Amino acid sequence: xxxxxxxxxxxxxxxxxxxxxxxxxxPDSAKExxxxxRVVAVGSGRVSxxxxxxxxxxxxxxHIIYSKFAGTEVKYEGKEYLVLRESDVLAVVQ
Amino acid sequence: xxxxxxxxxxxxxxxxxxxxxxxxxxPDSAKExxxxxRVVAVGSGRVSxxxxxxxxxxxxxxHIIYSKFAGTEVKYEGKEYLVLRESDVLAVVQ
Amino acid sequence: xxxxxxxxxxxxxxxxxxxxxxxxxxPDSAKExxxxxRVVAVGSGRVSxxxxxxxxxxxxxxHIIYSKFAGTEVKYEGKEYLVLRESDVLAVVQ
Amino acid sequence: xxxxxxxxxxxxxxxxxxxxxxxxxxPDSAKExxxxxRVVAVGSGRVSxxxxxxxxxxxxxxHIIYSKFAGTEVKYEGKEYLVLRESDVLAVVQ
Amino acid sequence: xxxxxxxxxxxxxxxxxxxxxxxxxxPDSAKExxxxxRVVAVGSGRVSxxxxxxxxxxxxxxHIIYSKFAGTEVKYEGKEYLVLRESDVLAVVQ
Amino acid sequence: xxxxxxxxxxxxxxxxxxxxxxxxxxPDSAKExxxxxRVVAVGSGRVSxxxxxxxxxxxxxxHIIYSKFAGTEVKYEGKEYLVLRESDVLAVVQ
Amino acid sequence: xxxxxxxxxxxxxxxxxxxxxxxxxxPDSAKExxxxxRVVAVGSGRVSxxxxxxxxxxxxxxHIIYSKFAGTEVKYEGKEYLVLRESDVLAVVQ
Numbered sequence: 001x002x003x004x005x006x007x008x009x010x011x012x013x014x015x016x017x018x019x020x021x022x023x024x025x026x027p028d029s030a031k032e033x034x035x036x037x038r039v040v041a042v043g044s045g046r047v048s049x050x051x052x053x054x055x056x057x058x059x060x061x062x063h064i065i066y067s068k069f070a071g072t073e074v075k076y077e078g079k080e081y082l083v084l085r086e087s088d089v090l091a092v093v094q
Numbered sequence: 095x096x097x098x099x100x101x102x103x104x105x106x107x108x109x110x111x112x113x114x115x116x117x118x119x120x121p122d123s124a125k126e127x128x129x130x131x132r133v134v135a136v137g138s139g140r141v142s143x144x145x146x147x148x149x150x151x152x153x154x155x156x157h158i159i160y161s162k163f164a165g166t167e168v169k170y171e172g173k174e175y176l177v178l179r180e181s182d183v184l185a186v187v188q
Numbered sequence: 189x190x191x192x193x194x195x196x197x198x199x200x201x202x203x204x205x206x207x208x209x210x211x212x213x214x215p216d217s218a219k220e221x222x223x224x225x226r227v228v229a230v231g232s233g234r235v236s237x238x239x240x241x242x243x244x245x246x247x248x249x250x251h252i253i254y255s256k257f258a259g260t261e262v263k264y265e266g267k268e269y270l271v272l273r274e275s276d277v278l279a280v281v282q
Numbered sequence: 283x284x285x286x287x288x289x290x291x292x293x294x295x296x297x298x299x300x301x302x303x304x305x306x307x308x309p310d311s312a313k314e315x316x317x318x319x320r321v322v323a324v325g326s327g328r329v330s331x332x333x334x335x336x337x338x339x340x341x342x343x344x345h346i347i348y349s350k351f352a353g354t355e356v357k358y359e360g361k362e363y364l365v366l367r368e369s370d371v372l373a374v375v376q
Numbered sequence: 377x378x379x380x381x382x383x384x385x386x387x388x389x390x391x392x393x394x395x396x397x398x399x400x401x402x403p404d405s406a407k408e409x410x411x412x413x414r415v416v417a418v419g420s421g422r423v424s425x426x427x428x429x430x431x432x433x434x435x436x437x438x439h440i441i442y443s444k445f446a447g448t449e450v451k452y453e454g455k456e457y458l459v460l461r462e463s464d465v466l467a468v469v470q
Numbered sequence: 471x472x473x474x475x476x477x478x479x480x481x482x483x484x485x486x487x488x489x490x491x492x493x494x495x496x497p498d499s500a501k502e503x504x505x506x507x508r509v510v511a512v513g514s515g516r517v518s519x520x521x522x523x524x525x526x527x528x529x530x531x532x533h534i535i536y537s538k539f540a541g542t543e544v545k546y547e548g549k550e551y552l553v554l555r556e557s558d559v560l561a562v563v564q
Numbered sequence: 565x566x567x568x569x570x571x572x573x574x575x576x577x578x579x580x581x582x583x584x585x586x587x588x589x590x591p592d593s594a595k596e597x598x599x600x601x602r603v604v605a606v607g608s609g610r611v612s613x614x615x616x617x618x619x620x621x622x623x624x625x626x627h628i629i630y631s632k633f634a635g636t637e638v639k640y641e642g643k644e645y646l647v648l649r650e651s652d653v654l655a656v657v658q
Contacts, residue, residue, distance in 0.1 A: 002467045005433050034166050049143045049424045057099050065168060072410050072466055083466045090166055090177045091096040128260050142237050151193050159262060184260055184271045185190045222354050236333045245287050253356060278354055278365045279284040316542050330519045339475050372542055372553045373472040378655040381621050425613045448598050448654055450629060459654045504636050519613045527569050535638060560636055560647045561566040
């Protein structure tokens with residue numbers, strides 16, 4: 001299992017083909033395009049200046065959209081993941 | 095539903111044609127031009143360094159003007175939205 | 189009405205022709221030239237790290253001078269306004 | 283009267299010809315050269331992240347030296363002034 | 377022994393050949409590729425602005441993945457190590 | 471007298487010829503070379519976010535070494551001085 | 565004696581020839597190479613935003629490794645020293 005540090009999360013990328021099902025389609029535009037993912041692991045949160053952990057807003061299993069160019073790719077036990085900071089998550093699909 | 099994270103909001107873009115009705119017209123100028131939108135979802139607010147949520151000033155349903163080049167476009171269930179940070183909102187039209 | 193967010197204000201630009209009356213004339217110089225405006229709406233102030241609003245120094249009706257290249261132009265109900273941050277206000281003319 | 287905002291001050295520039303009298307002469311050097319001024323108005327001070335005003339060190343009437351390229355020129359009731367931040371003041375001549 | 381300062385850690389680099397065993401393989405991509413290491417020494421943590429040590433999340437013996445271009449190489453008693461900041465650690469492999 | 475503001479100090483530059491006497495000689499190197507000075511006036515210190523003055527470490531009369539390219543030159547009553555920030559002081563010679 | 569200010573330290577550089585003895589050898593690599601030194605003087609520490617000194621982790625006599633391009637060279641009473649910030653120290657050799 002990958003345990004992300006601080007305010008990082010590990011996600012599985014949700015491929016373009018699955019997007020129609022979830023109802024999210026990316027428009028054609030010159031703007032930065034977000035992508036979708038499913039959260040598989042969540043860090044324990046960043047530490048405030050008072051030394052206290054700040055709880056994460058994102059939970060394991062969440063379906064999220066995130067900034068396209070964010071994160072670092074990792075392959076673990078044959079599957080590809082992306083390690084993101086929570087601040088790269090735009091919204092949770094509910 | 096899209097639930098934005100932190101101090102982000104999700105808006106529907108108010109098109110140029112609707113602008114005459116609301117009374118806001120953008121001047122011809124070399125300056126950055128704001129655009130209008132209607133808030134459809136609001137994040138729970140950013141967390142201060144003391145670990146406390148800072149309440150959002152913008153509410154669901156607000157008619158806002160925002161910086162033109164801000165935000166990330168998302169299409170969700172066939173409609174286009176924009177995910178902005180509250181700090182990209184210039185003013186609320188009341 | 190336009191309600192600016194955070195530490196922003198909305199001003200009416202005071203045109204160059206009106207400047208002689210108020211007694212402020214801009215010198216010919218290569219430096220950044222300030223301009224004058226009258227405050228028509230004031231935000232509720234920025235939020236401190238303790239989550240408290242910090243009161244604005246500028247009030248509705250104030251005659252201010254501000255940095256020339258600051259702000260975003262908005263036309264609302266046929267009139268032009270400028271949305272500024274309070275930090276772009278140099279001084280109040282009293 | 284001009285009332286500067288935050289940690290800003292308004293000064294009258296002390297011309298080069300008056301410098302011999304006050305005893306300060308600028309050396310020939312490639313370094314940034316300071317200039318002299320007399321403080322005519324003082325802001326109420328910047329607000330800390332805790333929401334408290336931080337008192338100004340400079341007072342009305344002080345003879346100061348400041349960084350040459352700092353500030354914004356303003357003409358008010360026929361006289362030229364400079365609006366500076368207190369942090370651009372190097373020293374007070376006592 | 378090398379005792380890293382602040383929020384730094386000392387790691388042994390886990391070579392590419394060992395990666396198949398641990399199950400992590402790096403994909404071919406233009407993105408920044410993480411690498412693996414094993415933690416051999418941990419600093420006492422960074423000091424907050426309040427003067428308190430903030431505990432490290434990483435422990436001696438942890439198998440980590442980290443940003444490829446992070447850190448400084450050191451050879452000590454014939455072995456190569458890398459000194460990283462904890463913030464360069466993406467995740468712990470558990 | 472020159473009274474520096476905040477965390478600034480005023481120093482007399484100690485000339486190169488005097489350096490042999492004090493025992494400090496600058497090596498030939500491509501690195502930034504420090505210079506020596508004697509402190510003639512000390513500001514009251516920077517103000518913390520809590521609004522309290524932070525005491526200066528440097529005192530009037532101290533023999534210091536400082537970063538060569540730091541500070542602003544001032545001539546006052548016929549003598550040359552340099553206005554520095556305390557953070558540009560590397561060490562005190564005791 | 566040189567008394568460094570704030571979070572600075574003064575070190576004697578440990579030459580390359582001495583490195584075999586201490587067991588640290590720098591690898592051939594394009595990465596930034598650390599160097600070794602022995603601490604001869606330690607500042608009293610940086611001051612937190614609360615106005616309190618933050619204790620130094622490095623002590624006089626410590627054998628340290630530091631970032632190669634950090635610091636300022638000083639010659640004092642015929643010997644060469646380097647003035648570093650504590651944050652440029654990677655690790656203490658114990």
